[in-house]
Amino acid sequence: MxxxxxxxxxxxxxxxxxxxxxxxxxxxxxxxxAVEEYGCFRAVFKEIPQELPNAILSELKVLFDLxxxxxxxxxxxxxxxxGGYIGKSPFGPLYESIGFDDPLRFEKVEKLINALLPSxxxxxxxxLHELTKLMSELEKIIVRMIMxxxxxxxxxxxxxxxxxxxxxxxxxxxPETGETEVGLNIHKDQDVMTILxxxxxxxxxxxxxxxxxxxxxxxxxxxxxxxxxxxHAWTNGRAYSPxxxxxxxxxTVRYSIGLFTAFKEGYIVKAxxxxxxxxxxxxxxxxxxxxxxxxxxxDAKENYETTLxxxxxxxxxxxxxx
Ligand SMILES: O=C(O)CCC(=O)C(=O)O
Ligand SMILES: [Fe+2]
Numbered sequence: 001m002x003x004x005x006x007x008x009x010x011x012x013x014x015x016x017x018x019x020x021x022x023x024x025x026x027x028x029x030x031x032x033x034a035v036e037e038y039g040c041f042r043a044v045f046k047e048i049p050q051e052l053p054n055a056i057l058s059e060l061k062v063l064f065d066l067x068x069x070x071x072x073x074x075x076x077x078x079x080x081x082x083g084g085y086i087g088k089s090p091f092g093p094l095y096e097s098i099g100f101d102d103p104l105r106f107e108k109v110e111k112l113i114n115a116l117l118p119s120x121x122x123x124x125x126x127x128l129h130e131l132t133k134l135m136s137e138l139e140k141i142i143v144r145m146i147m148x149x150x151x152x153x154x155x156x157x158x159x160x161x162x163x164x165x166x167x168x169x170x171x172x173x174x175p176e177t178g179e180t181e182v183g184l185n186i187h188k189d190q191d192v193m194t195i196l197x198x199x200x201x202x203x204x205x206x207x208x209x210x211x212x213x214x215x216x217x218x219x220x221x222x223x224x225x226x227x228x229x230x231x232h233a234w235t236n237g238r239a240y241s242p243x244x245x246x247x248x249x250x251x252t253v254r255y256s257i258g259l260f261t262a263f264k265e266g267y268i269v270k271a272x273x274x275x276x277x278x279x280x281x282x283x284x285x286x287x288x289x290x291x292x293x294x295x296x297x298x299d300a301k302e303n304y305e306t307t308l309x310x311x312x313x314x315x316x317x318x319x320x321x322x
Contacts, residue, residue, distance in 0.1 A: 007214045008042075009206060010034040011222065014141055015046035024145075031142065032149035035227060038214070039240035040206045042222040043142070043195070048134045050220050052127055053197040053257055056169070059124045060255045064096060064171045066116060073115050074098055081293055082166030082191075082260050088173075094183040094248050097170040103132040104165055128167065135195050135223070135259040136165050142193065142225060150238060152272045162267045163192060165259060172203060172246055172254040183246035183254070190296055190307055191228035191262040198224075198256035207243040216244070229308050230263060230292075233284040236271035263289035284311040 034041035074085040083101030102108045106129045147153040175181035204216040232241035270286035296307045
């Protein structure tokens with residue numbers, strides 16, 4: 001399983017594409033195949049120069065080496081979901097992460113960094129803000145391609161108005177035993193999608209729809225895209241949301257940057273009517289995305305099962321809804 005598996009998730013070049021061109025359509029059909037089968041792929045997106053995420057990664061040691069009390073200040077500063085500091089836990093024994101809850105607003109990035117590092121880090125703040133903007137452009141392309149593939153692109157505008165972006169920078173320590181160890185336990189993401197860039201230390205493993213574990217082994221120009229359960233529910237199950245985990249081995253610390261796209265507070269996740277019919281009955285009752293996030297409480301989760309279970313209509317079990 002996992003690390004010994006030579007397979008990788010598909011790589012798709014999404015650089016410099018224009019909608020309604022043959023190049024766009026060809027990339028879109030590769031993307032949709034990957035989203036259906038793996039819920040995960042590696043995107044090449046040359047609009048983002050490699051130097052940008054790498055400049056951020058090279059500063060992360062300074063941030064994570066701060067005392068725990070300092071990193072915990074983030075819990076007071078963050079106002080939105082996906083912000084705050086997460087320390088090591090049974091769920092992520094080697095994992096720590098620092099969330100930027102509204103990085104499209106430069107002043108919010110600056111506020112957090114200045115609180116953690118009073119001498120400031122203006123270049124880091126600028127880079128993180130800039131990377132968020134560019135990664136959110138990539139997210140919009142991916143969502144557009146998914147909606148076009150399903151013939152529901154009229155919902156694109158609604159999507160753009162309904163989401164917010166957060167960034168988490170994440171660290172995975174080297175296992176002390178020298179053996180392969182769990183960095184972050186098996187889970188599905190609850191968001192719309194997660195886009196990751198990391199420091200070329202592999203470790204992310206993804207389970208395909210047919211139960212095979214595959215390494216998501218990126219190269220320098222890859223952004224790894226993982227579909228979250230909210231998009232899976234919104235597409236009435238057409239987009240796959242994979243179980244995944246991070247496994248650590250070797251002696252290099254792994255750092256990653258994750259852009260999390262999530263629906264705003266109050267948004268009700270409901271599959272478009274066009275995606276529900278006799279052949280595709282409604283898989284999940286409409287749910288409030290923020291209520292769902294609260295319900296899940298990722299850190300407390302130890303079981304290996306979908307977090308959407310509370311929304312599965314009882315018809316799926318008993319033939320009638322009650
Ligand atoms: O760091 C990674 O590559 C994966 C992180 C992850 O799965 C998550 O933050 O949900
Ligand atoms: Fe994840």
